[in-house]
Amino acid sequence: MKGPATELIHAGETDRGDAVPLTTPIYETTTFVFDSAEEVVAYNEGRSRKYLYSRYTNPTVVSAEQKTAALDRAERALLFSSGQGATTTILMTHARAGDEVVCSAAIYGGTLHLLEDVLAKFGIAARFVSLEQLANPDSLFTSQTRIVWFESPINPTLRCVDIRRVADACRTRGVLSVVDNTFASPINQQPLSLGVDLVMQSVTKYLNGHSDVTGGAVSGSSALVEPIERMRRMVGTVMDPHPAYALGRGLKTLPLRMARHNENALAVAEFLAQDKRVTEVFYPGLLSHPDHDVARRQMVGYGGMVCFDLGGSYERAARTYDRLQVIKRAASLGGVESLVSLPVLTSQWGHTDAQLREAGVTKGMLRLSVGLEDAADLIEDLDQAIAR
Numbered sequence: 275m276k277g278p279a280t281e282l283i284h285a286g287e288t289d290r291g292d293a294v295p296l297t298t299p300i301y302e303t304t305t306f307v308f309d310s311a312e313e314v315v316a317y318n319e320g321r322s323r324k325y326l327y328s329r330y331t332n333p334t335v336v337s338a339e340q341k342t343a344a345l346d347r348a349e350r351a352l353l354f355s356s357g358q359g360a361t362t363t364i365l366m367t368h369a370r371a372g373d374e375v376v377c378s379a380a381i382y383g384g385t386l387h388l389l390e391d392v393l394a395k396f397g398i399a400a401r402f403v404s405l406e407q408l409a410n411p412d413s414l415f416t417s418q419t420r421i422v423w424f425e426s427p428i429n430p431t432l433r434c435v436d437i438r439r440v441a442d443a444c445r446t447r448g449v450l451s452v453v454d455n456t457f458a459s460p461i462n463q464q465p466l467s468l469g470v471d472l473v474m475q476s477v478t479k480y481l482n483g484h485s486d487v488t489g490g491a492v493s494g495s496s497a498l499v500e501p502i503e504r505m506r507r508m509v510g511t512v513m514d515p516h517p518a519y520a521l522g523r524g525l526k527t528l529p530l531r532m533a534r535h536n537e538n539a540l541a542v543a544e545f546l547a548q549d550k551r552v553t554e555v556f557y558p559g560l561l562s563h564p565d566h567d568v569a570r571r572q573m574v575g576y577g578g579m580v581c582f583d584l585g586g587s588y589e590r591a592a593r594t595y596d597r598l599q600v601i602k603r604a605a606s607l608g609g610v611e612s613l614v615s616l617p618v619l620t621s622q623w624g625h626t627d628a629q630l631r632e633a634g635v636t637k638g639m640l641r642l643s644v645g646l647e648d649a650a651d652l653i654e655d656l657d658q659a660i661a662r
């Protein structure tokens with residue numbers, strides 16, 4: 275026997291016996307053991323299936339990455355510490371000083387600020403374009419354009435972009451197309467099969483689905499994803515094994531959850547559409563939505579996000595917001611719990627009237643992330659809460 279300190283550190287650590295777990299355990303370790311110098315050489319030369327260090331790769335993270343790749347029908351997927359970590363790492367890999375990133379103006383605020391406040395300092399220029407410009411993608415490009423980055427459906431009006439059209443225009447010019455697929459989820463929309471090069475998502479939302487993990491993902495061809503993996507090692511944006519375990523568990527029920535999100539959101543949207551107190555409902559699954567045809571072509575379900583307007587009145591929207599009981603007042607989306615937010619206090623906070631008009635957003639709008647509760651309870655909650 276060695277001394278107690280040595281024994282307590284090393285005893286029981288390496289003999290794993292013959293246990294073959296059904297589920298992937300949490301490899302909560304920062305580093306991995308080698309038996310010999312030759313094994314390290316084999317690892318360095320890419321001749322080994324060993325792991326070296328968890329900032330590079332970790333079996334729990336790799337397991338959830340394989341599920342994500344399967345979900346996106348991609349050759350490779352990578353996981354990150356957040357959606358923002360994924361976006362940063364993708365852009366730092368595939369854009370360089372002097373390049374221009376064409377980005378939808380209707381984009382997640384974090385993406386916009388990353389481009390304007392951070393990447394601009396490194397000589398990567400962003401040019402923001404309207405939905406009309408994205409609908410006619412041939413006009414999007416300059417000789418500097420390297421990446422086109424967009425979302426569909428967008429926040430909070432759920433307007434949709436014709437993904438295949440933008441992807442085709444990018445491909446003919448050798449420009450990389452990237453879709454942030456967070457709002458739709460891969461169950462409802464498969465951007466890679468529509469011709470996009472890379473798909474990014476905040477797994478914080480539907481993919482994990484239980485409002486308890488922050489993470490991000492990218493999926494695409496090995497040729498495009500491998501350089502992102504090398505960048506991830508350098509900038510250190512990898513996901514930790516513990517959230518990767520939770521994500522892997524969440525992913526197993528994603529198709530079931532999305533079916534219920536789609537069903538509940540449609541029921542809520544249809545209720546709102548017939549309610550006289552509501553002036554407009556935005557849900558891509560409704561015939562009245564301006565992009566219903568685009569959505570029908572490229573989505574198999576219309577998702578869990580619904581937005582509605584109470585005559586542009588902030589006072590009525592705020593009163594409704596305050597009265598909801600089952601639906602919780604919280605940012606974010608895609609979890610089992612239904613959430614409500616007021617776009618003028620979140621995504622459009624501080625916007626001028628002109629900027630609100632440009633985004634198609636009013637002060638009377640409420641955005642719902644419809645969860646997995648019983649639809650009748652959500653409808654009753656809204657019915658009781660909507661202010662006249």
Ligand SMILES: Cc1ncc(COP(=O)(O)O)c(C=O)c1O
Nearest residue numbers: 356357358382454456476478489
């Ligand atoms: C569409 C979209 N993309 C990206 C992000 C950023 O993801 P995360 O919060 O996981 O960094 C969000 C977060 O709200 C989002 O809604």
